[in-house]
Amino acid sequence: MTENTKTVLVTGASTGIGKATALALDGNGYRVFAGVRKEEDGQALKAEASGSLKPLLMDVTDDDAIARAVARIGEETGGGLSGLVNNAGLSLNGPLELLPVSEIRKLLEVNVVGLLAVTRSFIPLLREAEGRLVNVSSGHGLLAIPDKSVYAASKFAVQAISDSLRLELRPFGVSVSNLVVGKVDTAVLEKILEERERVAAAADPAVLELYAPLFEFFDREVKGLPGIPPERVAEVIAEALATPKPKAQYLVGPGARKMRNLSRLPRWFREGMMYKALYGRRKS
Ligand SMILES: NC(=O)c1ccc[n+]([C@@H]2O[C@H](COP(=O)([O-])OP(=O)(O)OC[C@H]3O[C@@H](n4cnc5c(N)ncnc54)[C@H](OP(=O)(O)O)[C@@H]3O)[C@@H](O)[C@H]2O)c1
Secondary structure, three states: OOOOOOOEOOOOOOOOOHHHHHHHHHOOOOOEEEEEEHHHHHHHHHHOOOOEEEEOOOOOOOHHHHHHHHHHHHHOOOOOOOOOEOOOOOOOOHHHHHOOOOHHHHHHHHHHHHHHHHHHHHHHHHHHHEEEEEOOOHHOOOOOOOHHHHHHHHHHHHHHHHHHHHHHHHOOOEEEEEEEEEOOOOOOHHHHHHHHHHHHOOOOHHHHOOOOHHHHHHHHHHHHOOOOOOHHHHHHHHHHOOOOOOOOOOEEEEHHHHHHHHHOOHHHHHHHHHHHHHHHOOOO
């Protein structure tokens, strides 16, 4: 590892896309700081990586942990960060009426406020290195559908943050890329299924019954959709960090393209289609 080795920070690197990205970038010769929340996740990641990957304990909702991460990376690099990959994120699905406000706050705190807090704290280091910011959004950052009001709100926000910062940081030579990611085969599906069971168990059965078509639609149409491996997303993130001209937006996987195309349809047509798919010919 030399003075010129590029340094990147990947948040949420314990599993899924973040883990695959940290390992891919490590394999490509970057000095990788891998954000995790548990010591043992950092050790597990280290065991799969080259000797130079460094786990970093950082919950994106913990201001002190973010400040410690900035100080450590600043010290170890002499003051520059070539890439920040904002990947850490939660999912929350279900009809809004059935979702606890505490869970809504938690999701927005991680997916939106946490991402903003981490980014603002690392801007000086990114500016110093004329680095790159890569935000992991979702097809639901372009297309909001029933059952996803909270998650989609967070990913539309990520899209907006990327668009805003792209011009705000351009004068400093810092680029901003937004990843629109379709379905990826990670632990997230398990987490969604567990969460749905929790939400359903806590709901008034009469109210739950009102939303039966949404649950049936998810089981019928969404659960079994093919996903792409997280390594595929990692490749795109690696490209966004290395290519001479990073794109403003990357669509990753067929699901992302499909959602982008649906988002471009006239609203009346798209919502008519969606309504029919959810409720058959029931009158609105
Ligand atoms: N999988 C998909 O189909 C898909 C599609 C589109 C977009 N995405 C986005 O891709 C990103 C990664 O998702 P994934 O599928 O890889 O899910 P995942 O396997 O559940 O990984 C989520 C990561 O975020 C971390 N995290 C959660 N809360 C955190 C917090 N407060 N502070 C720091 N880290 C935190 C988790 O750490 P712990 O292990 O400590 O909880 C984990 O490392 C998310 O932003 C997600 O919205 C995923």
